[in-house]
Amino acid sequence: MNPMLNIAIRAVRKAGNIVAKGFERRDDIQTNQKSTNDYVTNIDKAAEAAIIEIIRKSYPEHTIIAEESGASEGKESDIQWVIDPLDGTTNFVKGLPHFSISIAVRVKGRTEIAVVYDPIRNELFTAVRGEGAKLNEYRLRIDNSSELTGAILATGFPFKIKRYVPIHLNMVSALIEDCADFRRTGSAALDLCYVAAGRVDAYFEMGVKAWDCAAGDLIVREAGGLVTDFVGGHSYLTKGNIVAGSARITKQILAKLQPCLTDEIKN
Numbered sequence: 001m002n003p004m005l006n007i008a009i010r011a012v013r014k015a016g017n018i019v020a021k022g023f024e025r026r027d028d029i030q031t032n033q034k035s036t037n038d039y040v041t042n043i044d045k046a047a048e049a050a051i052i053e054i055i056r057k058s059y060p061e062h063t064i065i066a067e068e069s070g071a072s073e074g075k076e077s078d079i080q081w082v083i084d085p086l087d088g089t090t091n092f093v094k095g096l097p098h099f100s101i102s103i104a105v106r107v108k109g110r111t112e113i114a115v116v117y118d119p120i121r122n123e124l125f126t127a128v129r130g131e132g133a134k135l136n137e138y139r140l141r142i143d144n145s146s147e148l149t150g151a152i153l154a155t156g157f158p159f160k161i162k163r164y165v166p167i168h169l170n171m172v173s174a175l176i177e178d179c180a181d182f183r184r185t186g187s188a189a190l191d192l193c194y195v196a197a198g199r200v201d202a203y204f205e206m207g208v209k210a211w212d213c214a215a216g217d218l219i220v221r222e223a224g225g226l227v228t229d230f231v232g233g234h235s236y237l238t239k240g241n242i243v244a245g246s247a248r249i250t251k252q253i254l255a256k257l258q259p260c261l262t263d264e265i266k267n
């Protein structure tokens with residue numbers, strides 16, 4: 001097995017244990033507000049520290065970009081570990097059992113390794129660039145025949161960037177003309193994995209961060225899907241506007257979104 005994949009899996013499983021145990025001992029969860037509607041708990045921090053410790057033991061020179069502790073530049077700035085120690089903190093705090101740990105390894109700006117772990121269902125999503133995507137030991141392959149008509153779409157409301165809400169609601173209105181229904185699960189990393197697994201037909205969201213979507217992005221693409229920003233480009237890891245699905249459905253969604261876009265989002 002690819003050695004970096006091996007370490008990433010070890011790290012998400014360790015963090016997964018911390019998160020699952022923390023979820024059971026709800027009285028011990030300490031929650032702090034980072035900004036409006038944005039929370040961090042002692043468990044996010046403990047999971048992140050455990051992940052960083054495991055990576056640092058094997059790769060002391062690599063760069064680490066982690067949601068809660070920020071960037072720590074290593075001598076090897078070409079190799080970056082992008083970490084979300086708990087994606088779905090709001091679910092975690094509310095006692096809703098749907099969240100994940102996400103790690104992507106990017107080499108010279110290209111994602112090579114992706115791991116997303118759901119500790120409640122013990123589901124491990126992995127991908128290595130050029131080698132496909134898996135859920136546990138099963139290969140994932142996106143069905144390219146699915147259409148926007150009748151589709152189930154995952155999304156996230158832009159609750160941290162309220163000025164995007166009217167634009168997002170316009171998108172939902174435009175898409176519901178054709179799709180069957182929406183899901184708002186609360187973990188962007190799992191939304192992308194669920195696209196790869198065919199559990200939802202596509203996913204779109206505004207204002208996500210690289211740690212939310214870098215791993216899920218590779219998992220979708222290695223399952224044969226297409227991931228783009230809202231104008232069919234590749235800016236989603238930096239600008240945070242993302243669409244993912246089969247090539248066919250992603251293009252149909254993009255066509256529906258165009259009339260909703262403002263200049264800020266197009267450029």
Ligand code: IPD
Pocket residue numbers: 084086087088089090156157185186187188189205207208209212
């Ligand atoms: C959030 C979740 C959520 C998405 C937000 C993310 P967090 O991550 O992925 O589904 O809608 O945009 O920030 O804060 O729970 O790590």
Ligand code: CA
Pocket residue numbers: 084086087088188211212
């Ligand atoms: Ca996140």
Ligand code: CA
Pocket residue numbers: 044067084085086087088089
């Ligand atoms: Ca998080």
